Amino acid sequence: PRFGLGHRFEVNAPPSRPWVWLGDAQGIQRTDAEGPRDRRAVFANHVVAASRDVLATLRRDDHGVSVIDVATPERTVIMAKINAALAQVDPIRVEAIRHRTPSGGDLVSWLYLPPGKAARPPPLVVLPYPGAVYRTPPGRYAPDALVFTPNARLLTAQGYAVLAPSLPRDHAPGEPAQDLGAQILSIVDAVIAGGLVDPDRLAIWGHSFGGYGALITAAQTTRFRAVVAQAAKTDLVAGWGALAPYYRVRPEDGPMLNAAAGWTESGQGGLGAPPWRDGDRYQRNSPLFLADQIHTPVFLIQGDQDFVTLANSEAMFAALYRQGRDARFMTLFGEGHVVGSPANVRAVYEAVLPWLASRLAPAANSRRVGLDREAGANGGPRSPSP
Numbered sequence: 001p002r003f004g005l006g007h008r009f010e011v012n013a014p015p016s017r018p019w020v021w022l023g024d025a026q027g028i029q030r031t032d033a034e035g036p037r038d039r040r041a042v043f044a045n046h047v048v049a050a051s052r053d054v055l056a057t058l059r060r061d062d063h064g065v066s067v068i069d070v071a072t073p074e075r076t077v078i079m080a081k082i083n084a085a086l087a088q089v090d091p092i093r094v095e096a097i098r099h100r101t102p103s104g105g106d107l108v109s110w111l112y113l114p115p116g117k118a119a120r121p122p123p124l125v126v127l128p129y130p131g132a133v134y135r136t137p138p139g140r141y142a143p144d145a146l147v148f149t150p151n152a153r154l155l156t157a158q159g160y161a162v163l164a165p166s167l168p169r170d171h172a173p174g175e176p177a178q179d180l181g182a183q184i185l186s187i188v189d190a191v192i193a194g195g196l197v198d199p200d201r202l203a204i205w206g207h208s209f210g211g212y213g214a215l216i217t218a219a220q221t222t223r224f225r226a227v228v229a230q231a232a233k234t235d236l237v238a239g240w241g242a243l244a245p246y247y248r249v250r251p252e253d254g255p256m257l258n259a260a261a262g263w264t265e266s267g268q269g270g271l272g273a274p275p276w277r278d279g280d281r282y283q284r285n286s287p288l289f290l291a292d293q294i295h296t297p298v299f300l301i302q303g304d305q306d307f308v309t310l311a312n313s314e315a316m317f318a319a320l321y322r323q324g325r326d327a328r329f330m331t332l333f334g335e336g337h338v339v340g341s342p343a344n345v346r347a348v349y350e351a352v353l354p355w356l357a358s359r360l361a362p363a364a365n366s367r368r369v370g371l372d373r374e375a376g377a378n379g380g381p382r383s384p385s386p
Contacts, residue, residue, distance in 0.1 A: 064091075090116070091115065102168075112162040114159055122197060125163070149349075173272070180216050214229045231337050234316040297359050301332065302331060305335060332344045
C-alpha cells in the first residue's frame with residue numbers, strides 16, 4: 001500500500017469533452033462551442049454523471065431526502081430515493097447571522113437550532129474553522145454530509161444550538177492566534193443579541209485547524225464553559241517537521257518533509273518563517289505555550305494514526321494536568337485525521353455528550369477544579385505547579 005501518496009495516484013481525471021452542462025433558474029442545459037442547446041427542466045443540487053444526451057442529477061430537500069434523477073431528451077425518471085425515512089424527521093432551523101468582519105465588511109454566519117420552541121434558550125456550541133467564510137450554509141453540515149465529529153445536526157438533536165462562524169483571517173498575516181477569540185465572540189454576541197441562545201452556556205468544539213482555534217480561544221477568553229479540541233496542532237515548533245506515523249513503517253514511499261513545514265510557514269499556519277528565525281512567533285501562536293492561560297475545561301481527542309501527531313494532544317494534556325486543570329484526553333486507535341470508524345464515532349459522542357452536559361448544566365455556576373482521572377494519567381500534582 002502506498003499510504004502517504006494520496007488519491008492522485010489512484011484516480012484519473014475524467015476525459016475532457018467539447019460540451020458542458022450548466023444550470024440556472026430554468027433548469028439545466030448543455031452548452032458547446034456553438035452555444036446553449038437541449039434544455040432540460042431538471043433542478044438539482046449536483047450533477048452526478050453526464051454524457052452528451054443523458055444527465056444524472058441529485059436533488060435534496062430540507063429534510064435531507066435525496067433523489068437521483070436521470071434525464072434523457074425524452075423524459076426524466078427517478079432512479080433512486082436516498083434517506084427516505086428522513087421525511088418523517090422534523091428539519092432543524094437554520095438562521096443567517098449577519099455581522100461585520102474585523103475590517104468592517106459584511107459577513108454571514110449560520111446558526112443551527114433545534115426544531116420546535118424550547119422553554120428556555122438552548123446552550124450554544126461553536127464549531128470554528130479559522131479562515132472559513134460561508135456565504136451559504138456549510139455543505140459539511142448538510143443532512144447527508146459524511147462529517148461525523150463534530151456534526152451540527154447531531155448536536156442540535158441533543159438540544160444544542162450550533163454556530164458555524166465565518167472567520168476570515170487576512171487581517172492578521174503571520175499571527176494565526178491574533179484576536180481570534182475576540183473575533184469569535186463578536187459573532188457569538190450577535191447571536192445572543194437576538195435572544196436565540198443562553199448567553200451563560202457556551203461551548204466550542206473544533207476539529208483540525210478548528211481544534212487549534214478552539215484552544216487558542218480558550219487561552220484568550222473564559223466565557224466558554226467547555227472546549228473540545230479534536231486533531232488539533234498545539235505545538236507549532238514540533239509540528240513544523242513532524243512526520244505522519246505511516247512514514248515510519250513505509251519510508252520507501254518517500255516522507256513528505258515539506259508538508260508540515262509548508263502548512264506552518266505558508267499554509268493555514270502562515271507564520272512566514274522557520275522556527276529558528278522567529279521562535280517567539282511560534283510560541284505566541286502555539287496553544288501549548290499558552291497552557292497557563294487556559295482555565296476552561298478541555299476535552300482533547302486524537303487519532304494515533306493522524307498526520308497531526310499524537311504528541312500534540314499528549315503535550316497539551318500534560319500541560320493542563322500539571323496545572324491541575326479540568327482536562328480529559330481520548331485516544332482513538334486506528335484513526336487518522338478524520339474519525340471514520342462507526343465504533344469510534346459512537347465512542348466520541350458517548351464520552352463527549354455527557355461531559356458537555358455536565359459542564360453546561362444550568363445550575364453549574366462555577367467551573368470544576370482539578371482533573372478528570374478518566375483521561376488515563378495516574379498520579380501527578382493536584383494543584384497548579386510552577
